[in-house]
Amino acid sequence: MSTIILTEAAAYEVKDMMAKNGLPDGYLKVSVKGGGCTGLSYGMSAEEVPGDNDELLNFYGVNVLVDKADAPILNGTTIDFKQSLMGGGFAINNPNAIAACGCGSSFRTRDVAGSPENC
Template sequence: MATVILTEAAAYEVKDMLNSNDMAEGYLRVSVKGGGCTGLSYGMSAEEEPSENDEVLEYYNVKVLVDKKDAPILNGTTIDFKTSLMGGGFSIENPNAIAACGCGSSFKTKDVAGTPENC
């Protein structure tokens, strides 16, 4: 089972987004796909319900979905929401990432290089 940690600040933002999209009972999907300068990139989306391949986690009353194929890459990842004078945004810290691109939007792990694209 994967451990993807959603901080209280991130959960608050996700819950707000789900509510504003009439998905109060929805789920946050955290995923990994090929792409970006380094080979892998993160995805976050709203889902109505889990699929049979999903692990379901819950933090601060927000249900998080992780596909079992993405679980090893995401295990131990923390998702936070940070605000600054320039605005706010989600930050993702993945202990499995061994390299990231300069813009910070893609990464690779020791075991999975992904499919790099030109940035």
């Protein structure tokens, strides 16, 4: 099983977003896909039901899904929500990422390079 951590601040924000989008009992799906300058990028989406290959985690009442194929890349990742004068946003800290692009939207790991695109 993967170890992803959703902080309390992130869980609060996810609950609020899910309720506003009519999915108060939905699932937050955290995924990895190819692309970006460095090869991999994160995805977060609202889902109504788990997929056949999804692991189910729960943090502060938020159901989180991680595809088993993405689990090794995301293992140890912390998802937080940070608020500042400029607004707020999710911050993802993945200890497996060994390189990231300058804009911070893509990464790669030692074992998975992904499929880089031009930025």
